[in-house]
Amino acid sequence: MAEPLIACQEVHYTYLRGTPMEAPALRGVSLQIARGECVAILGPTGSGKSTLIQHFNGLLRPTAGRVLVAGQDLWAPRADRRAARRLVGLVFQFPEYQLFAETVEQDVAFGPRNLGWAPEAVAEAVDEALRLVGLAPERFAGRSPFALSGGEMRRVALAGVLAMRPAVLVLDEPTAGLDGQGRHEIRRILRDVHRRGQTVVLVTHHMDDVAELAQRVVVLRDGTVALAGAVGEVFAREDALRQLGLDLPVAARVTRRLRALGVPVADALTLQDARRAIRTALRGTGRGDP
Numbered sequence: 653m654a655e656p657l658i659a660c661q662e663v664h665y666t667y668l669r670g671t672p673m674e675a676p677a678l679r680g681v682s683l684q685i686a687r688g689e690c691v692a693i694l695g696p697t698g699s700g701k702s703t704l705i706q707h708f709n710g711l712l713r714p715t716a717g718r719v720l721v722a723g724q725d726l727w728a729p730r731a732d733r734r735a736a737r738r739l740v741g742l743v744f745q746f747p748e749y750q751l752f753a754e755t756v757e758q759d760v761a762f763g764p765r766n767l768g769w770a771p772e773a774v775a776e777a778v779d780e781a782l783r784l785v786g787l788a789p790e791r792f793a794g795r796s797p798f799a800l801s802g803g804e805m806r807r808v809a810l811a812g813v814l815a816m817r818p819a820v821l822v823l824d825e826p827t828a829g830l831d832g833q834g835r836h837e838i839r840r841i842l843r844d845v846h847r848r849g850q851t852v853v854l855v856t857h858h859m860d861d862v863a864e865l866a867q868r869v870v871v872l873r874d875g876t877v878a879l880a881g882a883v884g885e886v887f888a889r890e891d892a893l894r895q896l897g898l899d900l901p902v903a904a905r906v907t908r909r910l911r912a913l914g915v916p917v918a919d920a921l922t923l924q925d926a927r928r929a930i931r932t933a934l935r936g937t938g939r940g941d942p
C-alpha cells in the first residue's frame with residue numbers, strides 16, 4: 653500500500669484527564685486512510701467517532717499513540733500542523749451554524765483568504781466550490797446565507813471547506829437533520845468530490861450514505877475498532893452490526909427480506925442495485941417486464 657494519507661497508531665484520548673470527571677473516549681484506535689478512498693466511520697453514540705476525526709487534523713492531541721498525516725507525525729517536536737490542517741478539511745456537525753458573513757461569497761472566501769491566497773485565486777476557488785455544491789454563483793454569491801433553506805446553508809458551509817481544496821474531506825454527520833432531497837444533494841456532492849480524486853471520510857448514522865458512498869467501513873465501539881472492512885464484508889455481518897445497534901441499508905433489508913420469502917433475489921446495498929436485482933429475479937420467475 654502506498655503511504656497512507658492518515659494513519660492512527662494506537663491512539664488513546666481521555667477528556668478532562670486528571671480530574672474526577674475523566675472520560676476515556678478512545679482506547680487504542682489504529683487505522684489507515686489511503687489517498688483516494690471513501691471511508692465511513694460508524695458506531696453508536698458515544699463510541700468516539702467525533703473525538704477520532706478531530707485527531708485527523710490535530711485539533712485534539714492524543715493522550716497516547718501517534719497520528720500521521722502524509723507520513724508526518726502531527727505531534728513530533730517540529731511538526732508542521734498548519735500544513736496538515738491544509739491537507740485535512742474538517743466539516744463539523746451542523747456546519748451551517750458557523751456561517752457568519754453577509755454574503756455567500758464572503759463566507760466561502762473566508763478560508764482561502766485566511767490561507768493568504770491572491771484575490772484572483774480566492775475568487776476562482778469560491779466560484780469552483782459553489783458550482784461543486786450546486787449553488788450557481790450568479791444566483792447565490794451575493795445573497796445572505798441566512799436567507800437560504802437549511803439544505804442550501806449546509807451546502808454553503810461545505811463549499812467554505814471545499815474552497816480550500818483539502819486533499820481529504822472529513823465530515824461529521826453530513827446529512828443529519830436534512831430531508832430526503834437534502835440528503836440526496838449532499839450525497840451527490842460527496843460522490844463528485846470523491847470522483848475528482850479527493851479522499852472522503854464521513855461519520856454517519858445513515859446506512860444509505862454508507863452504501864451509496866463508501867468503499868470501506870470502520871465501526872467503533874467504546875473507543876475501539878469493533879469491526880472494519882470493505883462495505884460488502886461489513887454489511888454481511890448483520891448480527892454483529894445489530895449487536896452494535898446498527899442497521900442495514902434499506903436496499904439490503906428489502907432484498908434479504910424478499911429472499912426469506914422465497915424470491916431468488918441477489919443481495920444489494922444501493923437502491924439502484926436492488927431495483928436491478930428485483931427486476932432480474934422477476935424476469936426469472938416470468939413476472940418481470942420484458
Ligand code: ADP
Nearest residue numbers: 667675676677696697698699700701702703704
Ligand atoms: P460519538 O461521536 O461516537 O458520539 P464522541 O467522540 O462524541 O462519540 O464521544 C466519545 C466519549 O467521549 C463519550 O463518552 C462522550 O461522553 C465523551 N466526550 C465527548 N466530548 C466530551 C467533552 N467535551 N468532555 C468530556 N467528555 C466528552
